Amino acid sequence: MYYLPSGVGAIFNSGILVIHGPEKCWVYNIPSKLKSWRATDRLIREIAPRMSETASTTYEFGTAKGYAVVALTPSLNSCRWEEIERAGTELKERIVALDRPVFMLDLTQLDFMGSSAVALIVRLWKTTQEGKGNMVVVNTSSMIAEVLEIAGLTRIWNIVETRKEAEGILRGNSFSSASPMARFFLAILGWVTAAGALFFVTAGEKQLLDIDPQTARMLTFTCGGIAAIAGLVAAIRDRQIWRALGVLLVLVAAGVTIAAATQ
DSSP states (O other), rough: OOETTTTEEEEEEEEEEEESSSEEEEEEEEGGGGEEEEEEEHHHHHHHHHHHHHTTTTEEEEEETEEEEEEEOOGGGGHHHHHHHHHHHHHHHHHHTSSSSSEEEOOTSSSOOHHHHHHHHHHHHHHHHHTTTTEEEEEOHHHHHHHHTTOOOOTTTTEESSHHHHHHHHOOOOTTTHHHHHHHHHHHHHHHHHHHHHHHHHHHHHHHHSSOHHHHHHHHHHHHHHHHHHHHHHHHOOHHHHHHHHHHHHHHHHHHHHHHHHH
């Protein structure tokens, strides 16, 4: 038995060569003058790449400028665990072979996803963490979104709805969606500074602190400006609830700043 990577193997006996993969099996009658392991080995290595393509039907793999693209296919949900495990090993090897383990994971072809598929994705994500890389998930299915939410993965993964958004993140586009941790930090920074602006405008008006009104006004403008910038960034870069909070933050910061200017 002559084993090859990616689930492809070959058997050579009495001039008959059988090359088999997960879905296909090719049989060759080797001429007598080629009945040697060296000649057979050359033939196997010529055919094996075409056979190994069938081993990757659970996913599609490609590369773009600076990152890879992995798209899981519907056939993944009908695979046995060992097949999913093999696909995970293949993908891990391909990702590790990149200059940096940075890739887009496209789930848009899937309507649902089982625990084995989730385990596969977690394995790939851990590979990026080990290599200080990045993974962005593209998903449009509400069912899959619910699975990821239940698993607690939406809090630690970048999940977007389009490839364009994912490309923006992976290419470092300044107007791309932020990571969950970045969103949280930006929201905290914005609302803390907005609260500070509100405090200083009130302190300046009612003389609650031992500072002159001009200093209180400058502190209000500073905090209000930071809050407005944080809100504007969130309104442009983020989506859904984070975008709504960003717009609200801009309005609050603007209102406080105007109040300070009219004192």
